[in-house]
Amino acid sequence: AQTIHQWPVAEIKAVGSPLSLGCTIKGKSSPNLYWYWQATGGTLQQLFYSITVGQVESVVQLNLSASRPKDDQFILSTEKLLLSHSGFYLCAWSLGGREQYFGPGTRLTVL
Amino acid sequence: GDSVTQTEGPVTLSEGTSLTVNCSYETKQYPTLFWYVQYPGEGPQLLFKVPKANEKGSSRGFEATYNKEATSFHLQKASVQESDSAVYYCALSGLSGGSNAKLTFGKGTKLSVKS
Numbered sequence: 167a168q169t170i171h172q173w174p175v176a177e178i179k180a181v182g183s184p185l186s187l188g189c190t191i192k193g194k195s196s197p198n199l200y201w202y203w204q205a206t207g208g209t210l211q212q213l214f215y216s217i218t219v220g221q222v223e224s225v226v227q228l229n230l231s232a233s234r235p236k237d238d239q240f241i242l243s244t245e246k247l248l249l250s251h252s253g254f255y256l257c258a259w260s261l262g263g264r265e266q267y268f269g270p271g272t273r274l275t276v277l
Numbered sequence: 278g279d280s281v282t283q284t285e286g287p288v289t290l291s292e293g294t295s296l297t298v299n300c301s302y303e304t305k306q307y308p309t310l311f312w313y314v315q316y317p318g319e320g321p322q323l324l325f326k327v328p329k330a331n332e333k334g335s336s337r338g339f340e341a342t343y344n345k346e347a348t349s350f351h352l353q354k355a356s357v358q359e360s361d362s363a364v365y366y367c368a369l370s371g372l373s374g375g376s377n378a379k380l381t382f383g384k385g386t387k388l389s390v391k392s
Contacts, residue, residue, distance in 0.1 A: 264370035268320035
């Protein structure tokens with residue numbers, strides 16, 4: 167069975183500090199991978215998607231970047247956090263079908 | 278671009294009563310429609326999908342019919358339970374940017390069920 171793991175579970179960071187969030191998918195070969203952001207009490211907004219290793223496409227510009235260094239790993243990062251980056255970050259996967267399956271998420275608080 | 282509009286929450290119901298969450302959408306593509314459910318502190322879970330017009334999806338007693346003419350996909354359940362308390366999202370997926378099956382979500386409807 168496939169599993170999706172996100173790390174860390176939660177982060178509290180200062181404005182201007184760097185950030186790296188990770189996501190690992192096990193049990194699926196060459197999945198499509200996605201990053202979403204959810205403001206507290208808000209809806210989900212797609213940030214990035216990746217069809218294959220080394221290729222990442224940006225959907226919205228939020229001063230964030232993403233990379234896919236391995237087939238089963240997706241990284242979200244920034245060198246300088248803003249207050250507006252606070253929220254819930256979700257990684258998702260699909261296998262070419264339109265349904266996407268979400269991970270448990272990382273709660274980010276920027277102070 | 279694509280858009281999804283759903284019932285504004287929060288919605289509070291008593292156990293055993295019926296639920297309807299309205300969802301309407303706009304897209305120039307031929308979408309696949311979904312309902313997701315999100316419990317506090319967790320990622321959304323796929324409730325069910327309906328890829329074809331005029332077909333019904335269902336799971337855990339919830340159901341919705343993809344009405345292409347009305348561009349609607351309302352979620353219904355005949356008798357809600359306290360365990361159904363969660364946020365429900367209507368979403369559509371249309372292919373964009375080549376291979377990106379982008380999900381566009383509604384704003385979510387928070388359901389609270391009282392015993």
